[in-house]
Amino acid sequence: MTAVVEDRDAVAPRGRGNPLRRNHWIEHWEPEDPAFWEGGGKRVANRNLLLSIVSENLGFSVWLLWSAVVVFLPTAGFAFSTDQLFWLVALPNLVGSVLRLPYTFAVPLFGGRNWTAISALLLLIPTGLLALCVLTAAPFEMFLLAAATAGLGGGNFASSMANISFFFPESRKGFALGLNAAGGNIGVAVVQLSVPLVVHIGTGVHLVHAALMWMPFIVVAASCALFFMDSLTVAKSDFTAYAGSVKRKHTWVMSFLYIGTFGSFIGYSAALPLLINTTFPESKAAYFAFLGALVGSLARPLGGWLSDRLGGGRVTLWTYLLMGIGVAGVLAGLARHDFTLFLGSFLWLFFTSGIGNGSTYRMIPAIFAARGGDRVAAKREAAAVIGIAGAVGALGGFLITRGFSISLTSYGSIAPALGVFLAFYGVCLAVTWWFYLRRRFMVASAPSLAHAAV
Numbered sequence: 001m002t003a004v005v006e007d008r009d010a011v012a013p014r015g016r017g018n019p020l021r022r023n024h025w026i027e028h029w030e031p032e033d034p035a036f037w038e039g040g041g042k043r044v045a046n047r048n049l050l051l052s053i054v055s056e057n058l059g060f061s062v063w064l065l066w067s068a069v070v071v072f073l074p075t076a077g078f079a080f081s082t083d084q085l086f087w088l089v090a091l092p093n094l095v096g097s098v099l100r101l102p103y104t105f106a107v108p109l110f111g112g113r114n115w116t117a118i119s120a121l122l123l124l125i126p127t128g129l130l131a132l133c134v135l136t137a138a139p140f141e142m143f144l145l146a147a148a149t150a151g152l153g154g155g156n157f158a159s160s161m162a163n164i165s166f167f168f169p170e171s172r173k174g175f176a177l178g179l180n181a182a183g184g185n186i187g188v189a190v191v192q193l194s195v196p197l198v199v200h201i202g203t204g205v206h207l208v209h210a211a212l213m214w215m216p217f218i219v220v221a222a223s224c225a226l227f228f229m230d231s232l233t234v235a236k237s238d239f240t241a242y243a244g245s246v247k248r249k250h251t252w253v254m255s256f257l258y259i260g261t262f263g264s265f266i267g268y269s270a271a272l273p274l275l276i277n278t279t280f281p282e283s284k285a286a287y288f289a290f291l292g293a294l295v296g297s298l299a300r301p302l303g304g305w306l307s308d309r310l311g312g313g314r315v316t317l318w319t320y321l322l323m324g325i326g327v328a329g330v331l332a333g334l335a336r337h338d339f340t341l342f343l344g345s346f347l348w349l350f351f352t353s354g355i356g357n358g359s360t361y362r363m364i365p366a367i368f369a370a371r372g373g374d375r376v377a378a379k380r381e382a383a384a385v386i387g388i389a390g391a392v393g394a395l396g397g398f399l400i401t402r403g404f405s406i407s408l409t410s411y412g413s414i415a416p417a418l419g420v421f422l423a424f425y426g427v428c429l430a431v432t433w434w435f436y437l438r439r440r441f442m443v444a445s446a447p448s449l450a451h452a453a454v
Contacts, residue, residue, distance in 0.1 A: 024113050027233045031169040044230065045167035048112070049176055051229050052160045053183035055120045055221045059156030060187030062123045062214060063096050064293075065130065066147045067188075067270040068195035069210050071277050071286045076134065076205045082278060084140055086405030088147045089270040093397030096154015100391035103155035104162045111231030112163035119156050120222040124215060126150040131211035157184055158390055165383065166235040178301045178358065185300060185354075188269045188293035196287050241380035242388075250367050250449075251385045253435055254360060255392035260320060260428040261356030263396010264421075268349060269293045271401045275414060280339045288343060295347050296354035303358020312363035313436035313454045319356035320429040323349055327422040334415055361386065363436070363454050370452035 030036045031045065070085045080088075106115045129146035132138065161177055168176045198209040245251045273289040307315045329345025332338075368382040369375070400421070407417035438448040 056160040056184035057187040059153040061191040063153030090401035092150035095151025097394030099155030100158035103159040113229035113231045117222045117225040134207040185297035189290045192290035241384040245384040255389040258389040258393030259396040262393040264353040266397035267400025292350040296350035299354030303355035307359040307362035315359035322352040
């Protein structure tokens with residue numbers, strides 16, 4: 001018996017009915033069957049992955065759009081305070097983190113193809129509101145509403161990862177999800193590189209360009225999803241797994257650790273252009289902020305690769321140690337008013353947080369596999385924990401940006417906030433060691449998972 005999947009069509013193995021792809025819904029999907037996979041399943045999965053990356057990349061770009069826009073608001077004549085500007089970059093992170101859980105369940109409800117198109121088209125709301133705000137010189141409250149809707153882009157990550165996970169066999173799932181995540185994360189660098197260029201087209205500063213430039217790409221991405229992507233009938237949300245995972249201690253331990261890795265990446269990404277503008281205004285170097293997100297995005301697959309060879313727990317522990325060194329470097333740059341040291345240390349923070357993103361994601365399935373018992377149930381709970389940790393971790397973006405704002409407005413410097421972040425990384429390092437690397441100390445009364453090489 002063989003299995004064949006023709007281009008854009010899934011065909012069941014002979015004798016089981018043919019074809020089973022109707023209105024872009026695939027009713028028969030067996031990626032674990034080598035004949036099915038090599039017979040065309042791989043081609044279908046890769047096509048859906050490519051278009052998912054395009055849509056998710058746009059989602060991240062819109063999610064972090066305000067991080068690039070706020071730098072130009074004073075120049076464009078909007079007299080907002082520093083705290084107000086930080087609210088505009090913090091609120092999308094808060095909304096995006098909240099939306100990640102419902103977006104995960106949207107894929108089984110609407111279908112991966114349909115929801116990818118819908119979630120892409122929803123990005124027209126924040127871009128349209130941004131254009132309206134700058135064209136009408138709207139009050140700050142309207143700007144705040146527009147910034148909040150940018151959180152729609154943050155939800156795209158969860159639905160995209162959930163959708164793609166169903167297309168690939170277990171042996172290829174990690175690599176596919178890593179590509180999907182990295183491709184989306186790079187959207188942060190794209191928006192921070194492109195917005196400073198387009199707003200200066202013509203004479204003066206034209207912030208409306210920062211909104212309008214995304215609209216054609218959004219329409220194209222949604223159209224490509226509708227015409228070329230598929231939905232799988234086997235894509236079902238396991239509410240039992242989610243209900244069970246919220247009772248697990250390690251769900252919340254890993255969510256806490258993910259605040260330190262992904263929360264740092266998205267928080268520093270959102271804040272860095274504004275930090276450069278407020279802390280080193282004479283440098284006029286906010287244009288270089290995109291380098292941080294680019295470095296962090298490219299480092300994420302490296303974190304997964306290292307974890308496969310050294311163990312996720314070990315890589316994560318070293319990540320927090322190296323992030324602490326990065327914070328110390330930023331503090332030294334502030335003390336010396338040395339912009340090169342300041343920016344270089346932030347790039348180091350992005351690099352190490354990117355590695356930590358990959359290592360913490362790698363730890364989750366290993367942790368639940370180490371529990372023993374039903375392997376299928378363990379995989380389902382691990383998938384649920386990845387969704388929960390992704391939502392909780394994104395809160396770090398809100399906490400970091402608000403921390404910088406409070407520090408600046410209360411103390412006139414970001415040094416106090418950095419001190420808090422340094423202490424937090426120390427706690428994360430200790431938590432990683434306690435739960436996943438501790439082999440002797442108090443193991444009789446409080447066992448760890450060090451034996452499982454998580």
